[in-house]
Structure formats: C-alpha cells, structure tokens
Amino acid sequence: MHETLNAHGDRARPTDGGHGMDIASQRADELDLMAIARIEALVAGALGDRDVLALDVGCGHGGQAARMAKFGAKVLAIDVGDCAEKVAVAMRRQGVGAAAWAFRRMGIEQVGTLGVRADVIVCQRMIHYLRHAHAREALRALRSAAAQRCTLYLSASGMQTELVDGYAGQGARVDERFATLRVDRSLKHGIAQPVCLYREDELAALVRGAGWTVETVFRSAFGNVKLVASLG
Ligand SMILES: C[S@@+](CC[C@H](N)C(=O)[O-])C[C@H]1O[C@@H](n2cnc3c(N)ncnc32)[C@H](O)[C@@H]1O
Incomplete structure (x- = not known):
C-alpha cells in the first residue's frame, strides 16, 4: 500500500527537478476554489466581452489550470519544468478545447515578458523554491502581468x-x-531543492513588499500558508 502524504490522502506524484509533489492534479483545495469562484463571477459579466485570463504559475501537472479553463477562463499555464504533455492530459480530462489554454515553459521571473494582463493568477506550492529576495522580485514580475483588478492566489510551504x-x-x-x-522529509515530499519555508506574517510581508495588497492569509490543515492579494 502507498503511503499518503497528508490528512487529505494525497499521493506521491513527483514534479520535475525535486520541486515537490503535484497536488493540484489530485484535488482542488480551498485556495483553488476561491480562484474558481472569482473566475465564475468574472465570466458571469463583470468584464463584458473580454475573455477572462488566468495564469497558473508553477502549474505542475496542470490540475488547477484545467479547472480554471473548465470554468470559462482562457488559461496560460507556466512552469520551469517540461509539463506540456501533462497539462494537455489534464485539459483533456476536463473536456477543455485547445483554444482555451496554452503552456509556456519558463520561470516565474520571466512572466513580465509575456505582455499579458491576467485577471486571476494562481501560484500554488512554488514560491518557497526561491530565495526570499528572488521571491519578492518574482512577485513584482507577477504584478507586471496583472490586470488592474487582478486577484492573486498564492501559497507556500509553511x-x-x-x-x-x-x-x-x-x-x-x-x-x-x-x-x-x-532527508526523510525530503524523500517523502519529493523536495530535493533548498526552500524558504514561511510563517503567515512572513509571506504576507513578502507579498506587501512586492506591491500587492494582502486581503486574506490562512493556513491549510497541513500547515502551508495560503494568501489572497489584489492590486488594491
Ligand atoms: C510542488 S509543485 C506544485 C504544482 C502545482 N501548482 C500544485 O499545486 O500541485 C511546484 C512546481 O513549481 C515549478 N517551479 C519551481 N520553480 C519554478 C520557477 N522558478 N518558475 C516556475 N515554476 C517553477 C516546478 O517545476 C513544479 O512543477
């Protein structure tokens, strides 16, 4: 029998390069559902004729990217790893057509070069792979890819x-x-890379330091830090 990773019963699904396990392809958590609710509200009318654009940064196997596309967003899924095929599988499973999404292999630091204005940005379980100063720069890069009323849904290992x-x-x-x-924690969670783990106040301060307005911070049952921010 396989060991589960946590109380949610998530299983080991390693991502590329020792960057932890893919969780989003196994379930939507509270933060994912908040992003979906925002997309539903935007699709229901607030943006008029314009498409709702969502970014999934550090998308891994594309579980949340596919859910966001299913709920009506145009989705750009981004990851430093070679995730194109896995994201395509996730999209097919959700019945999402090719016109609704794209995958770009790139680091979060380069997101500003995309020239997009996203309404929703999800970045789950990735930012702790950057040093604190680099994480602040990355979050600034996300701002430059954000529409004026963008909402950011961010999480970090805690x-x-x-x-x-x-x-x-x-x-x-x-x-x-x-x-x-x-070593035992590294092997169990597939995290071979160095990480910067966060407390709630530390992640909130990081995000504020990058120019975002923090709206909500909370901890998951596992203890990871989850946060919602806007350009307020
Ligand atoms: C633990 S997985 C999370 C995948 C998915 N977001 C989830 O919540 O299950 C972390 C992902 O971040 C990606 N990643 C790590 N550093 C990155 C960077 N600098 N820019 C973009 N993606 C990165 C990894 O390749 C990996 O797919």
Whole structure:
C-alpha cells in the first residue's frame, strides 16, 4: 500500500527537478476554489466581452489550470519544468478545447515578458523554491502581468508543517532562510531543492513588499500558508 502524504490522502506524484509533489492534479483545495469562484463571477459579466485570463504559475501537472479553463477562463499555464504533455492530459480530462489554454515553459521571473494582463493568477506550492529576495522580485514580475483588478492566489510551504523537523533554516531570519529539508522529509515530499519555508506574517510581508495588497492569509490543515492579494 502507498503511503499518503497528508490528512487529505494525497499521493506521491513527483514534479520535475525535486520541486515537490503535484497536488493540484489530485484535488482542488480551498485556495483553488476561491480562484474558481472569482473566475465564475468574472465570466458571469463583470468584464463584458473580454475573455477572462488566468495564469497558473508553477502549474505542475496542470490540475488547477484545467479547472480554471473548465470554468470559462482562457488559461496560460507556466512552469520551469517540461509539463506540456501533462497539462494537455489534464485539459483533456476536463473536456477543455485547445483554444482555451496554452503552456509556456519558463520561470516565474520571466512572466513580465509575456505582455499579458491576467485577471486571476494562481501560484500554488512554488514560491518557497526561491530565495526570499528572488521571491519578492518574482512577485513584482507577477504584478507586471496583472490586470488592474487582478486577484492573486498564492501559497507556500509553511514553518508550521512537518517539513520543519530537522530543517536547517529553522533558526534563520526569513530573508536569510534557504536550506534543504532533512532527508526523510525530503524523500517523502519529493523536495530535493533548498526552500524558504514561511510563517503567515512572513509571506504576507513578502507579498506587501512586492506591491500587492494582502486581503486574506490562512493556513491549510497541513500547515502551508495560503494568501489572497489584489492590486488594491
Ligand atoms: C510542488 S509543485 C506544485 C504544482 C502545482 N501548482 C500544485 O499545486 O500541485 C511546484 C512546481 O513549481 C515549478 N517551479 C519551481 N520553480 C519554478 C520557477 N522558478 N518558475 C516556475 N515554476 C517553477 C516546478 O517545476 C513544479 O512543477
């Protein structure tokens, strides 16, 4: 029998390059559902004739990208890994046609070069792979890809999770925190890369420092930090 990763019963689905497990292809969490609700509201009329554009940054296997497309957004899925085929599979499973989505292989840092104005940006379980200063730059790059009334749905692995057991970054200030996990945690969660784990106030301060207005911050049952922000 396979070990589950958490109380949700998620299974090991490794992403490229030691960047953790893909969760979005297994279930929609509370933050994903908030993004879907926003898309539904926008599709229902607020934007008139214009398409609703959603970005899924660090999309992994494309589970949330496909859900957002299913609910009527045009979706641009972005990942530094070679995820094109997996995203295509997720789209097919949701019955989404080819005209409704695209995948671009690129790092979050390059998002500003896309020349798009997104109404919804989802970035789940990815930002902790960047050093704190780089994460701030990346979140600024997201601003330059955002429409004026864009909403950002962001999450990071948390300091109040089991990932922190034996984590070398435990005693470090957040702007200096960047370390690998203890071997057993690293193997279980497929996280081979160094990470900057966050407390709720630290992620909120990071996002504010990049020019976003933080609307909501909360923790998942696992202890990861989830956040909603706008350009307020
Ligand atoms: C743990 S997975 C999360 C996948 C999906 N968003 C989810 O919530 O299940 C992290 C993803 O972030 C991607 N990633 C890591 N660093 C990145 C970067 N600098 N820019 C874009 N994607 C990145 C990885 O390739 C991986 O697919």
